[in-house]
Amino acid sequence: MLINILFYVFSATLIGAALGVVLARNSVHSAMFLVLAFFTSSGLWLLMGAEFLAIVLVLVYVGAVMVLFLFVVMMLDINTAQMREGFTRYAPLGLVIALIMIAEIAYVVYYRHLDLNAELLVAPTTAVAVSNTKSLGAVLYTQYAYPFQLAAVLLLIAIVAAITLTMRARPNLKKQDISAQVAVGKADRLQIVQVASEKRP
Amino acid sequence: MSLLGLYNSLAVSEQVALIKTVQIIGVLLAVVICVAFMTLAERKVIGWIQGRIGPNRVTLFGIPFTEGLGQPFADVVKLLFKEIILPANADKVLFLLAPMIALVPAFATWAVVPFSPEFVLADIDAGLLYVLALTSLGVYGIILAGWATNSKYALLGALRSAAQIVAYEIAMGFALVGVLMASGSLNLSDIVRSQAGALGWNVVWLAPLAVIYFISGVAETNRAPFDVAEGESEIVAGFHVEYSGATFATLFALPEYANMILIATLTSVMFFGGWLSPFDGYLGAGSLLSQPSFLWLAIKIVFFLFCFLWFRATFPRYRYDQIMRLGWKVFIPLTLIWIFVEGLMVYWHIGPWHR
Numbered sequence: 001m002l003i004n005i006l007f008y009v010f011s012a013t014l015i016g017a018a019l020g021v022v023l024a025r026n027s028v029h030s031a032m033f034l035v036l037a038f039f040t041s042s043g044l045w046l047l048m049g050a051e052f053l054a055i056v057l058v059l060v061y062v063g064a065v066m067v068l069f070l071f072v073v074m075m076l077d078i079n080t081a082q083m084r085e086g087f088t089r090y091a092p093l094g095l096v097i098a099l100i101m102i103a104e105i106a107y108v109v110y111y112r113h114l115d116l117n118a119e120l121l122v123a124p125t126t127a128v129a130v131s132n133t134k135s136l137g138a139v140l141y142t143q144y145a146y147p148f149q150l151a152a153v154l155l156l157i158a159i160v161a162a163i164t165l166t167m168r169a170r171p172n173l174k175k176q177d178i179s180a181q182v183a184v185g186k187a188d189r190l191q192i193v194q195v196a197s198e199k200r201p
Numbered sequence: 202m203s204l205l206g207l208y209n210s211l212a213v214s215e216q217v218a219l220i221k222t223v224q225i226i227g228v229l230l231a232v233v234i235c236v237a238f239m240t241l242a243e244r245k246v247i248g249w250i251q252g253r254i255g256p257n258r259v260t261l262f263g264i265p266f267t268e269g270l271g272q273p274f275a276d277v278v279k280l281l282f283k284e285i286i287l288p289a290n291a292d293k294v295l296f297l298l299a300p301m302i303a304l305v306p307a308f309a310t311w312a313v314v315p316f317s318p319e320f321v322l323a324d325i326d327a328g329l330l331y332v333l334a335l336t337s338l339g340v341y342g343i344i345l346a347g348w349a350t351n352s353k354y355a356l357l358g359a360l361r362s363a364a365q366i367v368a369y370e371i372a373m374g375f376a377l378v379g380v381l382m383a384s385g386s387l388n389l390s391d392i393v394r395s396q397a398g399a400l401g402w403n404v405v406w407l408a409p410l411a412v413i414y415f416i417s418g419v420a421e422t423n424r425a426p427f428d429v430a431e432g433e434s435e436i437v438a439g440f441h442v443e444y445s446g447a448t449f450a451t452l453f454a455l456p457e458y459a460n461m462i463l464i465a466t467l468t469s470v471m472f473f474g475g476w477l478s479p480f481d482g483y484l485g486a487g488s489l490l491s492q493p494s495f496l497w498l499a500i501k502i503v504f505f506l507f508c509f510l511w512f513r514a515t516f517p518r519y520r521y522d523q524i525m526r527l528g529w530k531v532f533i534p535l536t537l538i539w540i541f542v543e544g545l546m547v548y549w550h551i552g553p554w555h556r
Binding site: 064074 | 522
């Protein structure tokens, strides 16, 4: 009963937030709606018993990705009138893409529905006593160890590529060598001079 | 009688929900009261360190010999009655929403903190992940406040603060990976239980990680010496320049102090045995001093909170590039190295991993 209410509340919020992402005029508001969308979908996953995925969604997307995204969006100076110019021209293309995506989702849902046996429909999570995280880890580091490593290497390559693309040597840059600053000792800065005292006249 | 009868007439699940609600309100009230007295303790302790007296006028509801104890309540009343100013060019909705967004993660994280062997609000399996996820949300309040204010100083403060929090969060996460490896569980109660016995505390084998975690915690909460986000000599007050009255209290004071108490609690739980007694494993199991209790946790929390104040009174403010260097170039490599060392210790069964 309570779970049903929560499900509908989360779903309604999710759909509202998703609409907000597209319809909001201000791009920072759009980004915040996206954060809300991530949050509510994480809530939906929690209701399904996928606690690890739900928390990792918040940790990775809301906690890291969206923060950087918000940074970028806040710095942009967007002229909304200019952005809206090509709207009617691109609308048919956008509609086609949206329809294809809806068809794909519908296909997956329908296909899954055919495959579902009655056993899975009844409380899929409570059957397993092992925690969500543990069971995921058990598969990830044994059966899927190589794909997992491959994904990690792929991310590493992306990081290296991004850094090489943006890093450029600037020859005349004035820099402070912090290690040298930190390593400075008394002997480098302080000189004790013995000054002979004035002779009494 | 009638209330008890009403309670008994409820279904078991409803009774549990009622008890949980009461517990949640109790924990939140306790945190808020601790925050109130933390502000007083800060002014008193720093006063003593600097050879001053600190607040010593307002009594607690006129009771004699409580001079100074009423100061937090006087401050709260003062802040609530002040006018809330909305800057003309501010984004009104986000300007008022930001303090609330800052407040939620600071309070919600308390759900998984194990206070004693018996009492924890939500004993969930992925507790450690939950803590990481919620502490990573604290930055939103600051970014949004800075942006919505629509002022240069606020935006600069928000950017500084956000970059700093993002940098130190990674080091914190890696330090907790070490804890996870040592305890073999994401459940905070299990993490505490795994530290039982002589030399059992995680700090013994993970000392570098413990130090890094606590220092990163100080940086996360934007406390001195890492408080460039509000560096008053450069950017006036950073992200909360335009906030006044109650919005100032909820954006700035409440989350900052609640987060300080949270970091102190988490450091005790992750590395210093939480509610375990420091004499556990040295004195006999029957000894009164070696019993696990909330009191031990409270003593550890108070010690770490004192460290926060001690740092503030002792160290000068870091320069911004030095903060970034410390986070990215010192702490993150150090945690990675220690995780590797820990892996070797696990592999060769050294230390607590000899079984």
